[in-house]
Amino acid sequence: MTTPLRERMRLVREEAIVDVVNRLLADKGYDFMTVDEVAAEVGMAKASLYKHFASKEALAAAAMVRVLERALAAMDEIERAATPRPAIERLHDMLRWTMRTLYEGRMPSLPAQNSALRTVLTADKVYVNLLLRLSDRLGGWITEAQRDGTVSASLPPEVVLFTLYARACDPVLPLLKASGQYTPDQIYEWLSQTCFGGLHGTAAGAALHAGVGAPGAAAPAQAGPRLAVAPARTRSPAPGEAPRKRRPASPQARNRKSPTG
């Protein structure tokens, strides 16, 4: 019954690799993550890495599979809660799990639309199966919430599901985090509010169709706050740091220095 020592060591090694991949994937995305980098951070030679995973794609797939497993585990956890809670609250909890994972840099940035990663993942049986299981279970919660009226029944469940999934790559969260002026809980609260409650204020329903807002509506604290547009979120590579990977080819040098340097 005891797994051979070799086998266990291999598993531990691969776990460490997937950890690194997961972090890099969250940090820079699939396209910017290089295998050299993975190998360097794990502390092994690239060729050795390829003994464990057949390709860069396999690396990414492993990380994605693990995040799906964690999501399913989070659902288990939520359902295990002592008192049976309404579906809408379970969905809230799941959204919060997603946001926290994203905030903490442990959410491998999903292949937004047409990334290389998508091509790979849709061909990966294990990944697709897990995604289907997750979607089915969430779909159950969603239709449950629609039946009890806490989630709008006029939306196809698909739309609700995708809307929740989209939070996993919501650019708003990183932007607010990068601004550095809000606590995680503030951010979670605002994003929960916009996701479930939308942007509308109290006078919204009436105003939209009457063409006029409620007269005595509370004015916001500040008069006209200048909106900061998150300038230069890009980390300019700090003096010591490596000067930005994947700058494919600037062979001759942009400013023509003397060839003898």
Added chain:
Amino acid sequence: MTTPLRERMRLVREEAIVDVVNRLLADKGYDFMTVDEVAAEVGMAKASLYKHFASKEALAAAAMVRVLERALAAMDEIERAATPRPAIERLHDMLRWTMRTLYEGRMPSLPAQNSALRTVLTADKVYVNLLLRLSDRLGGWITEAQRDGTVSASLPPEVVLFTLYARACDPVLPLLKASGQYTPDQIYEWLSQTCFGGLHGTAAGAALHAGVGAPGAAAPAQAGPRLAVAPARTRSPAPGEAPRKRRPASPQARNRKSPTG
């Protein structure tokens, strides 16, 4: 007053180039767009292309600048409307413009988080200035809507602004479009609803804090619709078509299956 013929021809040429870039950027994103491809679609040699634009980055920047100009023009248009309309409706119109642009494949896919494109754009004065102008004007509409109570005043204007911007790269729209079972107007309607009104149903406010949904709430039409998880949105390269660009290196055969063998 008359611009020289040569000059006008150059401008027309460059307009055509930016058109192609814009479409490719919308279709595949910055990383997957290759300069060879741009040249091929424009119908000129790559070296000639480089006489017009100094780099791939400059190409992308030109496309992004143009989309910002179009967005500002859309705002002008909305403001020109005969009857002065409440800010919330103008914001609705702008959201719809964004969704239509995205739906029609004319929205260059924004650099989601840490794309190469971001690095370039944040250094581009023209782009940044336009983005600031757009943000300022939208910020005006937002605070106006918050004052009249149609947009929640408990949200920082920044959060509202970013939430609207995020619609420009909302993965939900492409997913729904790809499913092929909904009309554009249905999709716009649902996404407007989730953006401004959120996912909540009528019983939501009460249920969330009482822990129970309204008893007589309308049940959705279908009982338990199996959720389709948008399988394989990836266009497998049609028989005639080029076999998928940017598959960086698979020099030897791939038959090498799982490495632990």
Added chain:
DNA sequence: GTCTATAAAAAGATAGAC
């Protein structure tokens, strides 16, 4: 300004010694 041909570099993957 347009072309053909080519350089330069990066990144994925592998060979082969141990």
Added chain:
DNA sequence: GTCTATCTTTTTATAGAC
């Protein structure tokens, strides 16, 4: 299974003729 050294392809960018 680990390493070093190398190969292959892709892609950005440029040289140089006309």
